[in-house]
Amino acid sequence: MLRDWSEVRYGVYWRTWFLLLVLTLMMVLLDQASMSRIVLVWILLAAMLMKASLIGAYFMHLRFEKLNLVLMVVVEILLTAAALFFLIAPDGIRILERSQR
Amino acid sequence: MAEATENVAPLGWSSETSSPFAVSWNKLMMWVFIITDGLLFAGFLAGYGFVRLSSPVWPDQMAVFHISFIALMTFVLISSSATMATAVGAALQGKRPTVARFLLLTVLGGLIFLGMQAYEWTSLIREGARLYSNPWGVPQFSSFFFLITGFHETHVLTGVMILSIIAGRWLKGRCSAEGVVLAGLYWHFVDLVWVFIFTLFYLI
Incomplete structure (x- = not known):
């Protein structure tokens, strides 16, 4: 390459x-x-x-x-980061709602 | 027998042509490092997002930071990435004096960025920002600021040291073009991380 x-x-x-x-x-x-x-x-x-x-x-x-390398980098970093955030985000919102009651 | 040996791949691949990623081992390992290091920052930023979502209030960044100064820092880092890319292109084309010149310009950009970040840290510390407290009411604000920018600064400092060594070795004729390529990948990664920090921490 x-x-x-x-x-x-x-x-x-x-x-x-x-x-x-x-x-x-x-x-x-x-x-x-x-x-x-x-x-x-x-x-x-x-x-x-x-x-x-x-x-x-x-x-x-x-x-x-090569596409293999591109997918390895993009999928691993972006999707893992997005999944990490969206898995913990609901808990953050729940904590906020509880503190505002 | 020769065919059987070739079919041992991927564990046994030894050249670029038989690699599923069509890159050398050195470059593949640099990419693996970049992915794992990227996930470290992803963890920090996800944690920061979690705290932002769960906090009823958050300091107004426009009131705390001088955004135009931070934009200038971004300009310096992006420019250093462009000079690094030019050094890599020149290395692959065998233009030795151009490589040395642009590597040194990249190091200069990194040093200016480090100086500006040190100035920003000093200003905030003088205003009362500490790792566990700050005058803006949300202790986690300064915790994440020092954690995220501190880790990024460490990466910039490491990059400056790596590039200085590469530049020195290149001038002595003891560094291959791939050495410059690998150092370039690391430097661009540092720039890439800053794009996320600048947007998520300073602007949003």
């Missing part, structure tokens, strides 16, 4: 860098704007995942790796 890496031009890295900066700037500006909290959170989460995908795909070269 290394031969595929060498075909990548530096321009890709700097375009990725520019997109990351634009997304970061957009997130900071939106965070200071007055808008619905729920909408803001979903936009920020979407932007966060876009930034993570850009770093993984272009800086870490996952876009040029």
Whole structure:
């Protein structure tokens, strides 16, 4: 796979860098704007995942790796992290409800 | 007999072509490390999410942090990732002087980020933030702040040390392109983790 890496031009890295900066700037500006909290959170989460995908795909070269490796990384990290959070989140909400009674 | 030996894979694979992931052992192990380390941060952030959900109040981050300063830190780290990617690309194309230049720029970016994080820690500590208490009413707020950013800083510091060693060895001609690739993967992982910390801890 290394031969595929060498075909990548530096321009890709700097375009990725520019997109990351634009997304970061957009997130900071939106965070200071007055808008619905729920909408803001979903936009920020979407932007966060876009930034993570850009770093993984272009800086870490996952876009040029075999699908087996990509699935191993993405499934193990993202799905395990999401499962972990969604398994413990209901308990957090229950604690909050109990403290507010 | 030769065919029988080849069929021993995957435990016995010895080259990139017979690996189910089409990468060398070194790179596969770096990915395994990144996954396990990523899960460590996932655990921290899930724990932080749990505490956020169960807390009736949470300090307003805009009032505690200077978000523009944190955005500047993010800019520095993202830029260092771009210089690292350029160093990796140059290493794979055999452009030796370019690799050294961009590796040193990446180290510089890491050092600037460390300095900015140290400044942020100092500012919050001067305002009264401690591991188990803070002036903003929710003790867990500063606990998670020091825990998560502290672990991330340790990773940045480790990355700076690794990159400095790699740069030195590269200049002496004692480091292969794959060494730069592996160091690059680690550095991008540090950047990737910061993307999650920046969004989940500082913005949301």
